[in-house]
Amino acid sequence: xxxxxxxxxxxxxxxxxxxxxxxxxxxxxxxxxxxxxxxxxxxxxxxxxxxxxxxxxxxxxxxxxxxxxxxxxxxxxxxxxxxxxxxxxxxxxxxxxxxxxxxxxxxxxx
Amino acid sequence: xxxxxxxxxxxxxxxxxxxxxxxxxxxxxxxxxxxxxxxxxxxxxxxxxxxxxxxxxxxxxxxxxxxxxxxxxxxxxxxxxxxxxxxxxxxxxxxxxxxxxxxxxxxxxxxxxxx
Numbered sequence: 001x002x003x004x005x006x007x008x009x010x011x012x013x014x015x016x017x018x019x020x021x022x023x024x025x026x027x028x029x030x031x032x033x034x035x036x037x038x039x040x041x042x043x044x045x046x047x048x049x050x051x052x053x054x055x056x057x058x059x060x061x062x063x064x065x066x067x068x069x070x071x072x073x074x075x076x077x078x079x080x081x082x083x084x085x086x087x088x089x090x091x092x093x094x095x096x097x098x099x100x101x102x103x104x105x106x107x108x109x110x
Numbered sequence: 111x112x113x114x115x116x117x118x119x120x121x122x123x124x125x126x127x128x129x130x131x132x133x134x135x136x137x138x139x140x141x142x143x144x145x146x147x148x149x150x151x152x153x154x155x156x157x158x159x160x161x162x163x164x165x166x167x168x169x170x171x172x173x174x175x176x177x178x179x180x181x182x183x184x185x186x187x188x189x190x191x192x193x194x195x196x197x198x199x200x201x202x203x204x205x206x207x208x209x210x211x212x213x214x215x216x217x218x219x220x221x222x223x224x225x
């Protein structure tokens with residue numbers, strides 16, 4: 001079966017660092033995406049990992065370990081506007097359709 | 111440039127009625143996807159179009175659901191004889207090319223409520 005797990009909710013303080021974990025078990029693997037979704041809005045692309053290691057993009061970094069079926073999204077210097085759901089998604093095949101986790105709702109407190 | 115657009119933004123219908131949801135992908139994007147997001151659930155893949163190839167319908171939950179993509183651009187998702195469990199946000203996404211590594215860009219979604 002196909003399964004993606006991530007925590008349901010997390011809370012962090014403005015200015016801090018938070019790590020959102022994602023584990024996956026899929027029939028195949030052609031990459032892992034992280035999306036950000038503010039309430040009532042469409043998901044927006046944050047990052048893509050297909051090789052092991054850390055990809056850094058500004059305040060956001062994403063890590064992948066294919067052997068462990070594990071990824072994390074690291075958010076630094078948190079801002080209030082970072083309060084959103086963060087969704088982990090895996091591309092299991094070559095076509096491009098994605099399997100999504102249920103998302104982690106991050107609340108950033110002052 | 112313009113992003114993915116969807117219409118209507120909200121739709122309330124009565125059980126048993128048919129509904130049509132529209133998606134305009136980003137110009138030039140060859141791949142188009144439909145997803146469904148139910149309350150408290152992750153996005154669920156429904157159907158995928160790529161160019162003139164036969165669509166991948168493997169995610170459609172029942173034969174009441176169908177979709178078309180005309181001229182390789184606009185797509186319509188049709189739900190016949192709607193049921194209350196069809197209530198969800200229906201999201202459309204497009205990508206420039208096909209394939210696992212292509213970034214998908216999402217529209218704002220259509221919020222469907224079946225009474």
